[in-house]
Amino acid sequence: MEIRFDGASFGYEGRIIVRDLTFAVKGGEILGVVGPNGVGKSTMIRGASGVLAPYSGRVFVGGQDLETLPPRKRAQIVAVVPQAVQLPETFLALDVVLMGRTAHLGWLGQESESDRRIAQAAMRQTGTLAFAERQVGELSGGEQQRVLIARALAQEPGVLLLDEPTAHLDLKHQDEVLRLVRALVEENDLAVILTLHDLNLVARFTDRVALLSDGMIRKIGSAREVLVPRELAAAYGIAIYVTDHPIHGTPLILS
C-alpha cells in the first residue's frame, strides 16, 4: 500500500510546525526521517497516523484521504509503533498485542479465534511469543519495543509508522529492532516511515531518507544523496563529516 503526502502542513494551535510535505512511500519501502530536535519529525508521524489533521494539503493512504476516514478505518490501514514509555505496566504482552485487533472487532468487542491466531502470528514474527504471558512492565526496552511492533502487525496494516524505535536501546537491540523492521517490510509488503536520530542507522536500514530542517523537507532521496556534509551541516548547524562504512559500505556520518 502507498502513503502519499500532498502538500500537507501540520502544527498545533494555529502554529505550523512542518509545512508543504510532498512525497510518497510505496509498499516494501522504508523512508527514514531525520533532522534536528524539534524540527517536527514526531509531528509528521502524528499527521501520518491521522491523529493530527493537516492545516492544509492532504495525506492519502491507498488512494483514500486519511482525514475522511473514522479512527476504526484508519487503524485498519495505518499502524503506529510509539515510543515504549507509555504502556500499562501490568498488562500481559499477549493482551497488549491483542489490542492491535481493536479496529477489526465487532461492537461487542469479542476477540475471536482468528484474532488470537493473528496476534500469535505477529508475536512469532517478532520473536515475542516466549514472554507472551509476562507483564510488559517487566520486559526490557528492546522486548517492549518488539511487543509494540507485534501489536502494530496484529492490526494487519498497509502502512507502518515508527517513532524513534531505537531510542533507549543499546547497540545490539538497535540493530535487532531495525533488522526486524527490514524483514517485516519485505514479508508483509508494508510502506514504512520511521524517525531516527542516529544517522548511521538511517544510512544502513532505510531505502530513502528525508532530511527535515526549518519545518520543511530540505532534501529527500537515497542516503548517498541526502546524507552529505553540505546538507547535514546546513540542517544541524555544525560541521559533519561523511566517509564510508568499512564493512557495510554505507555512508558513515561523524560529527
Add this chain to the structure above:
Amino acid sequence: MSDTSKPAEGISLTQRMGGKRKVVAPWMWASMALLCSLLLSVAIGPVRIPPLTVVRMLADQLGLAKIETDWPATFATILFEIRLPQTILIALTGMALGGSGAAYQGLFRNPLADPYIIGVASGAGLGAVMAMTFHWPVTLLGMSVIPAAAFVGAVLTVTLVYQLARVGRTTPITTLVLAGVAVSAFTSALTSLLMLLSTEQLHRAVAWLLGGFSLGGWGPVLAALPYLLIGLVALVILSRPLNVLQFGDEQAVQLGLDVERYKIVIVAAASLVAAAAVSFSGIIGFVGLIVPHMARLLWGPDYRRLIPLSTLTGGVVLLAADAVARTILAPRELPVGIITAIVGAPFFLYLLRRAKQQRYW
C-alpha cells in the same frame, strides 16, 4: 499472586492461545460470596431468622418446591416486606459503586478515582438537601422527591462538569478531573450553606449525606433497578474499550477507538449507575474506591474481568459493612457510610502496603 510473572489464575499459554480463557473460577467465587452475603444479611436483625429457614421461605415463595410452613407468620412479613428489599437495595448500591468505581479508575487511569470524582455525590447531595430544606412535597407523580432530586442533581452536575471540561472537540482527562473537583467544591459549599440556614433539617441531611438507608420497601429497588441494569450492562460491554484507553488517548485512537465518543458513553453509564445508587442510599464513601483495588489485586488489571468482579465484590463489601452498621450498636443502626470509612480506610492502607510488594496498578 505474589509471583507477578504468572498470570492471575495460572492459566497456561496453550490454554489462552488455543481455547477459551478460564474466567469461570473468579466469577463463581464472587457470585457465591454475594449470594452468601445476601442470605446472612436477611437473616440478621432484631428478629433472627436462621439462614436455612430463609432459603426454605424463598423456595416456598418462588414456588420452587412444596415446603411445609413451619415458621411464624411474622417471619414472612419481616423477610419479604422489610429485610429482602432493604438487603437487595444495599447489594445493588454496593454493586453500583464497585462497578462504576472500576470504570472511573479505568477512564481516568488513576488509582484515586472513585464514582464521585466528577460530581455525582456533591450534585446528588445538593439535590437531596434542597428537597429537604425547601420542604418540597414528599412525593411527586408517585415518586419520592428526595431520591428524584438527588438523581437530577447528580446528572446535571456531571453534565455541567463534562461541558466545562471540553477543549475544542476533545475532553482531556486532566481538565475533566479538575472541573469535577472545582464543581464539586462549589456544590458542596451550597449544600453546607443550605444546611446551616435550615437547622431543623440538619440531622436528616447529615444522615443522608453519610449514607443511611432510610427508605424501605420495594419501591426504591424497582425505581433504581432499570438505571443500574442498563448502566452496568453498558459498562461490561465497554470494558474492552476501557482496556484500550489504558494506553492513553493517542494510542487508543491509533488502535482504532473513537476515543471521544467512548469517553462520553463511559462517563454517562458510570454516572447513571452511581447517581441511581447515591439517590436511594445516600453518599457512601470508600466502597467505590477500595473495591476496584481489591478486585485488581485479586484478579489482575483486565477490565473485562475487573468490571463484573468489582460489581459483585462491591455488593459483598457493602452488605458486610451494613451488617456491622446494624449490629455493632444494636438496636441502634449507624449510617453505613461511617462503617465503610472506619473499616475501609485502614483496610485500604493495608492493601497499599501489600501492593508495594507486587506490581498491580
